[in-house]
Amino acid sequence: MNNDFKALKPYLDKAMAMNTAMALFEWDTETLAPKAAVDQTAKVLGVLAGESYNAVMNDEVKDIVYRLSKDVEEGKDEGLSKVEKGIVKQLKKDYEMLEKIPANEYQAFSELQAVGASRWAEAKKADDFDKFLPTLKSLIEYSRKFAGYRVKPGEKPYDVLLNDYEEGFNQEILDKFFGKLKEAIVPLLKKIKEKPQVEYEFLFKDYPVGKQREFSRFLAEYVGFAPDKGVIAESEHPFTNSLHNKDVRITNHYYENNLESAIFSIIHEAGHGIYEMNIPDELTQTIVGEGSSMGLHESQSRFCENIIGRSKAFWEPIYGKLVSTFPEQLKDVDLDKFITAINRTEPGLIRTEADELTYSLHVLVRYEVEKKIFNEDYPVEKLPELWNDLYEEYLGIRPDTYKDGILQDVHWSGGSFGYFSSYALGNAIGAELYHQMKKELDFDGLLRRGEVSKIMNWLKEKVHKYGKLKNTNEILLLATGEEFNADYYIDYLTEKFTKEYGL
């Protein structure tokens, strides 16, 4: 091993251990920890976060990283493996970001981030935007300032934020993407609105939670979530949490009267979880040992949830099992009726509850609002109005509360601006991979024969195995022969829903 890299190892191991412990606490807090524990556990988390940060963000490590980085650039990197080079590159990126931001400002922003979620939660609960306004203003101000420090010639500050979540992406690319989306989906949705709604009420009968839990476990394992390397539990909102590639955890939430929520949440989280389980051993427990980006991660979960999970071929071999789990509730529902119901579309106010067709329109709204904020210095006070106008324009409905409107999501309260478009990108990346996959695999045939594992293996080989060593466009280029291309997604949605609603 390269001597410089060897010197780096203890620092990296320390940060890894702290991060893994924090991940376990996060999991535990959401799934199990007693309510009264919060404050004292926060003290523990504060120390762990500090130790994690200081383990790698210090002058000793920085010196080594810059030296190693120079070696790599000059091709003098014989002793470094591909993974080690990836680690150096990632660390260098982190330093470059942080060194442009004055330490005191970064500290103040971190403190604001730490309290943001609880202020947002209070405001949402009280349905009072003004309660969140001062915090939101400060968060926006810092984000704008930091982006300003880091902006490169020709870039806009908002591009810096977008690039943080999805390397290589900017407003030019996203404007094109969302433009096409809007052009195709908004009119399609209007046409569908004139059609009679399909029958779907049977999904909301009384479905005992114990049975839902049992079937969800079956589904997760059926799509490839390995029980010897993973845990399935319950939390208020479903999520995925990875300690390393042999300990990946997903949750679900069960509602007595909603079968659909349990089924598609578990397939979604299993999609995230399988990505993390497929990270190779030589990458796991390093800073490049996780999914490449938010968008790519979301592409995997939504591919599983929608492209696989809402297809007729997927359900053919297992629908009988669902019916035998809920014989009373589903006695009059044949497979076709079930498939039609789970593929219905209807505009709603809440992104997390949106169907496949309308989902990205919710993201589009947030994207346009963020553009106004960062490009035009739009008054924060006026954002709710802007939000509501955009919902009316694109989805044809208007929120009459803040909590169903601009306050619905937690992300901004942690200072995450530029994050949301990853959700829509995830949908589009999934469709692009699907387009390629169909050329190489007998996709529907595999599903019909219950061989989901062959599809997941394709993803493992083409996407998962790289961890964070490659970015989205690099992975797409290798997997499909071209970089990001929104057309596949637009075509997929248009075709699917035109057919579904007989337009």
Place this chain on the structure above:
Amino acid sequence: MNNDFKALKPYLDKAMAMNTAMALFEWDTETLAPKAAVDQTAKVLGVLAGESYNAVMNDEVKDIVYRLSKDVEEGKDEGLSKVEKGIVKQLKKDYEMLEKIPANEYQAFSELQAVGASRWAEAKKADDFDKFLPTLKSLIEYSRKFAGYRVKPGEKPYDVLLNDYEEGFNQEILDKFFGKLKEAIVPLLKKIKEKPQVEYEFLFKDYPVGKQREFSRFLAEYVGFAPDKGVIAESEHPFTNSLHNKDVRITNHYYENNLESAIFSIIHEAGHGIYEMNIPDELTQTIVGEGSSMGLHESQSRFCENIIGRSKAFWEPIYGKLVSTFPEQLKDVDLDKFITAINRTEPGLIRTEADELTYSLHVLVRYEVEKKIFNEDYPVEKLPELWNDLYEEYLGIRPDTYKDGILQDVHWSGGSFGYFSSYALGNAIGAELYHQMKKELDFDGLLRRGEVSKIMNWLKEKVHKYGKLKNTNEILLLATGEEFNADYYIDYLTEKFTKEYGL
């Protein structure tokens, strides 16, 4: 705050955070973590343990602690609170222990401790003492050597080990305790053996696990385990785990055909848990913020399990609930029959399954074996024979396997010699507290009225609130007016079982 102590805080906080994280991992490993996670999670734990140790075991901290310690001794401690003084005292103790042991030997011992449990588990599984023999020999050798380094004039090395687990206790005290115990219990047991066994088979009917789980939760909360500050889960062996006083976790294990195990395990662990929940806020998350000693901890759990949990008064208000939970299984069992069954005694080979009367005899065997090891340099090869002979002598039965004999318990494999007597001490301390409690409280009346909380409050005020600031004898003296006295326990057992079996 004292400036020196202020300088100490970040080190202590760091160690606290590391230890809390380790506690959470331990909990998670025993209750939830996927099997394949072990090796990679061990890597995380290795780092956390190292960071915890280095946080306080370093020259900077040592200098401060010795300086503060001198201040305390000289009465120049105006700036220090009682808690802070306790912390300094505890740290000084740790240094004094460690500085007498050469670092390389301590390191080698730690490495042996780390592999001990898995070597023991293999040997136990194969029922092959020889497989464990080399490890056991080394563990004994190091322990003997370390005790030799630390022994004070007039002490024997084994006294050093005993004192580590129970401050102020030594062979002189324990010989007297176990001597009385042997003298009273062994003949009593022989007399009981001649009596016909009571009816108890109904405890081993088919008891659905779901119902056992539900009733166990009721029981834990009934004795005072607060659900907003605690978690109840399941593991192979029941245990208690505390992150801090607002996050205390206990587990149970359910067997389809054993109601008794679930009931008394949950009350036992609740006893441990309530102790930890009652640690005051100013102590929790410090090194004096836990139960005072192993023996005192066990006194609380076994007091709950046996003195409360096997009493008729305790069951009077809740036996109806048990019957209505298991109406079929208990339809012919009235309260008296139930009480008689749960108080039966019968010598067995396994300590953890022992009844109230025979339990401490199991500990006596281990104590006598350890004395031979450390006082007489008894050949390790011959320990199984010695073990079996003692079982025959005291309990009237002889193990015919190692796994039901000397290999039954894990403790030695972690180098814990001198630990076991705490179990018997716990029983005796509980009886001593009970003796005092009955003078101050209408004990049976409270139980009959379902007011267990008044009894637990007594324990909180007399025992729990001190955390580790006082040792067993200090606490007993304050609570009862005298230090440890075995007579109460001997009398309690003799009276109870003489009556129970109509002798």
